[in-house]
Amino acid sequence: MKNQNFPAILLSLCCLVFFCGIYTAAVWAVAQVAPNQGKGKIIFYGGNSQQYGFANIGQAFTVDKYFWSRPSAVNYNAAGSGGSNKGAGNPEYLLQVQARIDTFLLHNPAVKRDQIPTELVTASGSGLDPHLSPGAAHIQVERIAKIRGIPKERLNTLLHKYTHRPWFGVFGIETVNVLELNIALDQMK
Template identity: 50%
Template sequence: MKTHFLHAIMLTLSLFLLLTVIYPAMVWAVAKLAPGKGDGQTLHHAGHTFYRHIGQSFTQDRYFWSRPSAVDYNAAGSAGSNKGPSNEAYLADVHTRIDMLLAKHPGISIAQIPMDLVTASGSGLDPDFSVRAAKVQVERIARIRGIPEDKLIALINTHTTHPLWNMFGPKKINVLELNLALDSVSAR
């Protein structure tokens, strides 16, 4: 019994040391080699600091709108809504977003609205949206900012990130980076 007790204590102490000291130190060291040095990638613009990989709220008509957030873009409470497609409150939120898009974009139909402009992501903090979500907003932004639509399309194409080897995943655009570039184009 004594030998089993000593082995159990030794195993407990070894695992404690491995899982609370060695493993976290290794993860920290690897993170320091990554872009942003483990603190996240930040963008600086007009005296403000933004986190590149955390969704930001853009709701003004002069910007490309972000993907909706189930947590109101609160990074401390990252989560999805956990409401299924038959949940009445969820459907009401989606229909409200659809109605808002149709009101601001009178030239489009419901079938042309990209899903990522009316549904929140699983984390509630998705910083990206589809190329289609950007292109459906071009007419509104061109009208408000007085920028030719072809210039906005070129800006979208410049900020489109292609999937790994053009195979794994969809093309996407970081909304924050696109809107900061939009401000730069407007400033000129």
Template identity: 50%
Template sequence: MKTIFSLLKLTLLTVILFAVIYPLAIYGIAQFAPNHGKGETISVNGKVVGYQKIGQKFDKSNYFWGRPSAVDYNAAGSAGSNKGPSNAEYLALVQKRIDTFLVVHPYLKKSEIPSDMVTASGSGLDPNISPQGALIQVKRVAKERKLSEDKVKALVEANINTPKVMGTPTVNVLELNVALDALSKKGS
């Protein structure tokens, strides 16, 4: 009986420590972080439209598309596909993505499609694409939005994030699409 009470006390202590005290401590520390630990959000007219560091699904032809996601952009289940480049199922999926991309972008050749437009990232939630991935979509987006290609291309170029020290340039798809909506509202 003495052992049971000791185990119950230990269980209660660990529940209080890890289910109450630890989460409250982390929450308290987060209050000192930017945006109080709620992530870096992007807002339009005071309404949060997404998170800057989490990829979102854009599949309408009047928006720039991001990287494919192995988890369908579910932030609760961040993961890659874990299938290697020699896996037949993976190769079929990539070929399907290429075929879909070419149907919507008939002016492109297969060799012109950057790999980030048809392969998912390791997290499945990459919010960025390469500048090339954005630039090859300019013609489609401009046509759908009835905007000049030059204006849409300039918008892409204005949204290229170049690392300060090292790394590759990227384009945040959500930021680009928010800027695209703003450009469309101006009636350019």
């Protein structure tokens, strides 16, 4: 037993030095060559170049003239990211999802209940997801077109333009960043 103590202590010290020092420094160094030095993608909007938000953190959009984002269990607070931790059968969770469905149907009367994408009524695991699938954004086009007086074809073209494709056509899925899409929507004439 005594001859195992020294290797265990040595391994612990090596891991401590590697993971607390070398690995951390390597990740920081890689972040420095990334866009924005690893601070995320910052969106500037308007003529005065004021920071509008972070494209990699979800934002609350609930006004009818905008594309709605995915609900957040943490109210889009990046300091406390996380899901609701309630199971799919939890009565409180089911009431919350039902309220979101009712609200969505009230604001989108042309949509049937079974057409609502799950992501529009359930929060992501982090509660900060800034993306929707193109289908979840497309289902909102009719509401926005009616309120803004913009033809649906123009909105569909805008949606197609802001749809991010998988890397190299293989890695990932198609997504739409809701903040970028809503800024572009405001800039339409």
